[in-house]
Amino acid sequence: MKIVHISTYHTFGGAAIAALRLHHALRSIGVKSSVLVQETERQEEGVQGVANSFIGKKLAFARFATERAYFVLHEKDKSVRFHFSPLWAGVDISKHPLVREADVIHLHWINFGFLSLYSLEQLFALGKPVVWTMHDMSTFTGGCHYSRECERYLSHCQHCPYLCRPSDNDLSFRVFEQKQKLFKNAPLTLVSPSQWLAGLAQRAALTKHLTSFAIPNPINTNVFKPSSAKKDLGLTPTKKWILFAGVNTQDPRKGFAYFKEATQLLSDRREEWGIVVFGKTEPEALADLGLEVKSLGSLPAHEVVNVYQAADVMVVPSLEDNYPNTVIEAMACGTPVVGFDSGGIAEQIEHLQTGYVAKLYSSEDLAKGIRFVLEDADYEQIAQKNLHVIYQRNRYETVAKQYLAVYKKLVTNN
Structure with missing residues (x-):
C-alpha cells in the first residue's frame, strides 16, 4: 500500500512537523509512505517538492503572495492576515507521480497558495480515498483557521468577524458555498489529533455528513526522552526552570499575556525559579515577568530537545x-x-496526574498549576506518568498502526 502525504511546508510549523513525523512513523512499520510539499527545505528520502526549479519556486511564491494580496482586500486588519485562508490560489497536483501511484491521498495543512479549492476538486475527481488530518478548523469553516467565539460554521458562515465588511454574502459565505459543493460527494475521511476538533467537525454544517474521528499526533520517543541538560544550556542547576516554548507574543490566541500575569504572581520565588524561552520574540516582551528570564532565541530541532x-x-x-x-x-x-482548558490541550494533559489543566482565562489558576508542579506534586511520579502516557498514546508504532487500519479499510471499501 502506498500513501502520499500532502503538506504545504516540509518542516516549518506544527502541522508540517506532525505530517512529517507521521510519514516517518508509517515507514518505521513498513508502509510505503511519501510526502509531497510545496518546496523541500532539505534533501530527505521520501519527500519531494512541487517547486523544484528556480521558476517553480518563483511561481510558488507568486501563488502565496497572490492569495495573501487577495485576502488583504477583505481583512479586518493586519492582525488576521495569516489567520484566514480562502483557498483561492493553488497548483494542480493530481497528475504528479506520487499522487498517481498512491492508494490513499492524505491531506494535511495545505493553505497559503499550495492547494486551492480547484486543486482539491481535481484530487477528489481521481476517485481515490482521501484522508484529511485537520490541524486547525479551516477545513470546515469559510476560511478562518480558528473561529474564536464565532459558531456560524455550525450552520453557514457569513458576517465573518475576520473581514472588514461582514455581510450576508461576504468572502466567508462564498468560500463556504464552494466547499459545500466540493464536499458533497467527496471520497473524504476526516481525522483530527484531538477529540475536540473531531467533535466540532461532526457538528459543522460542511462536514457533519463525513466520517470524522481522532488519532493523536506521533512523537519519536527515541529522540524525545528524559535527560539532564541544564548545564549544556547555561541554566543555573540549583534553580527550577519554567519553559515557554515557541514564544509568539503578537498572537493573542497564544495567551502570552496570561503567562506574563501568572509569572508575576510567582515573584516570591524569584531566587529559586526562572523562566527559559526559545523562539523569535522582542526583548521588551520578556520584561517584567516577575522572574529571571533566560532567552535562547531560535534553535535548531536537535537543540530544542535539550530545552525540554x-x-x-x-x-x-x-x-x-x-x-x-x-x-x-x-x-x-x-x-x-501546565495549560489552559482549551481545545485539545485538556486531552493531552491528565489533570494532577501528568500536569495541570487551568481554568481558561485565569492567570491565577495558571500560576496555581505551576506551583502545584514545582511545589506540591510528587515530581518523580508525575514525570514517570508522562512517559507512560506518551508511550501508550503517542509513540510512532502506536499511531502508525491506527492510521494503517484506516487506510486498509478505505482501500478495501473503495
Whole structure:
C-alpha cells in the first residue's frame, strides 16, 4: 500500500512537523509512505517538492503572495492576515507521480497558495480515498483557521468577524458555498489529533455528513526522552526552570499575556525559579515577568530537545489550539505541562496526574498549576506518568498502526 502525504511546508510549523513525523512513523512499520510539499527545505528520502526549479519556486511564491494580496482586500486588519485562508490560489497536483501511484491521498495543512479549492476538486475527481488530518478548523469553516467565539460554521458562515465588511454574502459565505459543493460527494475521511476538533467537525454544517474521528499526533520517543541538560544550556542547576516554548507574543490566541500575569504572581520565588524561552520574540516582551528570564532565541530541532529535558515545567497558555506538538514533546522528555482548558490541550494533559489543566482565562489558576508542579506534586511520579502516557498514546508504532487500519479499510471499501 502506498500513501502520499500532502503538506504545504516540509518542516516549518506544527502541522508540517506532525505530517512529517507521521510519514516517518508509517515507514518505521513498513508502509510505503511519501510526502509531497510545496518546496523541500532539505534533501530527505521520501519527500519531494512541487517547486523544484528556480521558476517553480518563483511561481510558488507568486501563488502565496497572490492569495495573501487577495485576502488583504477583505481583512479586518493586519492582525488576521495569516489567520484566514480562502483557498483561492493553488497548483494542480493530481497528475504528479506520487499522487498517481498512491492508494490513499492524505491531506494535511495545505493553505497559503499550495492547494486551492480547484486543486482539491481535481484530487477528489481521481476517485481515490482521501484522508484529511485537520490541524486547525479551516477545513470546515469559510476560511478562518480558528473561529474564536464565532459558531456560524455550525450552520453557514457569513458576517465573518475576520473581514472588514461582514455581510450576508461576504468572502466567508462564498468560500463556504464552494466547499459545500466540493464536499458533497467527496471520497473524504476526516481525522483530527484531538477529540475536540473531531467533535466540532461532526457538528459543522460542511462536514457533519463525513466520517470524522481522532488519532493523536506521533512523537519519536527515541529522540524525545528524559535527560539532564541544564548545564549544556547555561541554566543555573540549583534553580527550577519554567519553559515557554515557541514564544509568539503578537498572537493573542497564544495567551502570552496570561503567562506574563501568572509569572508575576510567582515573584516570591524569584531566587529559586526562572523562566527559559526559545523562539523569535522582542526583548521588551520578556520584561517584567516577575522572574529571571533566560532567552535562547531560535534553535535548531536537535537543540530544542535539550530545552525540554532541562525544564522543570512547561506552560502552554493557548486560548484555542488543536493538539500542540510542544505538549507531547515536553511530556516525552518527562517534563510536566501546565495549560489552559482549551481545545485539545485538556486531552493531552491528565489533570494532577501528568500536569495541570487551568481554568481558561485565569492567570491565577495558571500560576496555581505551576506551583502545584514545582511545589506540591510528587515530581518523580508525575514525570514517570508522562512517559507512560506518551508511550501508550503517542509513540510512532502506536499511531502508525491506527492510521494503517484506516487506510486498509478505505482501500478495501473503495
